[in-house]
Amino acid sequence: MSHREELELKYEVDDLAATAATLDDLFPRGEGPDWQHSSVDDLFFDTPDQALAMSGIGARLRGVGERWTVTLKSTVKVKGPRHLRAEIEGAATEVLDPADWPASPARELLEEVAGPAPLLPRFRLCQQRRERELWLTDGRLMASVDDVVVLTVDGRELGRLRGLEVEFLAGRRRTLRRVAKRIESTGLARPEPLSKMQLAHSLVAARQRLEAYDLLAEAGRKVLSRHLATMLEREAAVKAGDTLALKQMRVATRRMRSAWRVFDGAYRRSEHRRYVAQLRVLARRLGEVRDLEVLIAGLPAEQAIKPLAEAWRSERTQAMERLLAHLGSPGHARFVADFRFFVGSPGAAVARQSATTPVRDVAGPRILETYTELLRLGRELDPADHATFHGLRIGGKRLRYALETFGDLLPPEPMTRCRSRLIALQDALGELNDCAVAADRAERWLSAQETDLQLDVRAAVEAHVARLAEQREAAASSAVRIWRAVASPTFQQDLEALAAAVGR
Numbered sequence: 001m002s003h004r005e006e007l008e009l010k011y012e013v014d015d016l017a018a019t020a021a022t023l024d025d026l027f028p029r030g031e032g033p034d035w036q037h038s039s040v041d042d043l044f045f046d047t048p049d050q051a052l053a054m055s056g057i058g059a060r061l062r063g064v065g066e067r068w069t070v071t072l073k074s075t076v077k078v079k080g081p082r083h084l085r086a087e088i089e090g091a092a093t094e095v096l097d098p099a100d101w102p103a104s105p106a107r108e109l110l111e112e113v114a115g116p117a118p119l120l121p122r123f124r125l126c127q128q129r130r131e132r133e134l135w136l137t138d139g140r141l142m143a144s145v146d147d148v149v150v151l152t153v154d155g156r157e158l159g160r161l162r163g164l165e166v167e168f169l170a171g172r173r174r175t176l177r178r179v180a181k182r183i184e185s186t187g188l189a190r191p192e193p194l195s196k197m198q199l200a201h202s203l204v205a206a207r208q209r210l211e212a213y214d215l216l217a218e219a220g221r222k223v224l225s226r227h228l229a230t231m232l233e234r235e236a237a238v239k240a241g242d243t244l245a246l247k248q249m250r251v252a253t254r255r256m257r258s259a260w261r262v263f264d265g266a267y268r269r270s271e272h273r274r275y276v277a278q279l280r281v282l283a284r285r286l287g288e289v290r291d292l293e294v295l296i297a298g299l300p301a302e303q304a305i306k307p308l309a310e311a312w313r314s315e316r317t318q319a320m321e322r323l324l325a326h327l328g329s330p331g332h333a334r335f336v337a338d339f340r341f342f343v344g345s346p347g348a349a350v351a352r353q354s355a356t357t358p359v360r361d362v363a364g365p366r367i368l369e370t371y372t373e374l375l376r377l378g379r380e381l382d383p384a385d386h387a388t389f390h391g392l393r394i395g396g397k398r399l400r401y402a403l404e405t406f407g408d409l410l411p412p413e414p415m416t417r418c419r420s421r422l423i424a425l426q427d428a429l430g431e432l433n434d435c436a437v438a439a440d441r442a443e444r445w446l447s448a449q450e451t452d453l454q455l456d457v458r459a460a461v462e463a464h465v466a467r468l469a470e471q472r473e474a475a476a477s478s479a480v481r482i483w484r485a486v487a488s489p490t491f492q493q494d495l496e497a498l499a500a501a502v503g504r
Helices: 016-026 105-114 174-184 196-207 216-239 243-262 269-297 303-327 330-343 360-379 387-405 412-448 455-486 489-503
Strands: 002-013 036-046 058-064 067-079 082-091 120-136 139-151 157-171 189-191
Touching: 002 174, 016 120, 016 139, 016 157, 016 174, 036 196, 067 105, 082 105, 082 174, 120 157, 120 174, 120 196, 139 174, 139 196, 157 174, 157 196, 174 189, 196 216, 196 330, 216 243, 216 303, 216 330, 243 269, 243 387, 269 303, 269 330, 269 412, 303 330, 303 412, 303 455, 360 387, 360 455, 360 489, 387 412, 387 455, 412 455, 412 489, 455 489
Parallel strands: none
Antiparallel strands: 002 082, 002 157, 002 189, 036 058, 036 120, 058 067, 067 082, 120 139, 139 157
16 A cells, blocks of 8 residues: 655557657667556546545546555646646455455545445546656656546446556656656657546546436536537547538537536636636637638629628638637647546536535526526517517527536426427527628628729629518518517426426
């Protein structure tokens, strides 16, 4: 058994074999042993109410051959790839019951934090590991190249992690900084600010259903994990030039901002404001590109309107350059790493007043509050003033996202009816908004042109603006008709039934 500080570098890698070969080039073995291969089985666990995670402890039961150990870790400091953690370890058995384990400080701490609550498995990591020591003049390190499969407790594969870890064993700590510079200069390894446990937790949370007795903050973490996974997947496709992925990435950021609103009060106010502000910046960059794509797609295919199309395509190209620069910036990388840490760390940033609040106590009231606000916006609706439709559009989207956020807890039939009406309202209001924006942008383009603009071009653009006005009026009429259904007693009864069902 042991109680110590663990200091190591963590990296994400793509090619495990190339990484091992590069380490051999950077740090020749000389007379030292070759890479040692082993299979490692890790089972991460907690109490039903996540008492360990809420105390900042990650708990792992590890099996290597016939030897089993229990390890409790608490992160002390992370800076880029450099991780410093407190670690306490003791002998165990493969049975997840401390009463069956030999006495040790690790067992004692576990029993103190968990109390009489049972221990439940959360997920499993099956690792194929190759290790060798790195001997330097002023330090001794252990390098580990790991191929990790993340599994649910019942054996379903959730994803794979490929990483490089370099642990400090002895000597001068500055050796680790020098090794980090040499590794990062190769371009094969990217600093990883998250532990395997946090990375795996994010994968698990993204697949988990909400449960009525989930703590509010942890329910929010599940929801945010899902949308973050979508956002990051779509980000890679956006960088590769996929325009559909850009739309989907924008939707994911909207859903994340909506989730912060739905789970308002679950987290400390400072973190809430910071994450929402960062998401807003990203959404604005995505929106600049996506809005221009919608404008261009709505133009008629006629030669005379080509100058307007070319102007908008040029703006779209510039907006895309700004978006890609943002996605490649250190600031965005820090935001992603920070957000991944947040969703992968149960108990992180939890507001004291919500620490013991189950989601069932909040979901129903939040749904009804959002609907009440939507009804208020509907009362201010003026068919002659298209600006009043914008607030209704935002309010309807918020209610739809709130329902979808708690969808795992809601009965399907009334949920489907409410959701379908909200989607219809959103579609009509979205078309109205697109027409209004396109007409305004086209008129501003016309007013900015020189007086010698060809008459056929001006006529084509003006005709397009007139068509947009007709489409806008039709969309407004459709939106008013659908709104009446959303504001009806039938819709309200369905919504009240959904809210009541969550609390049962």
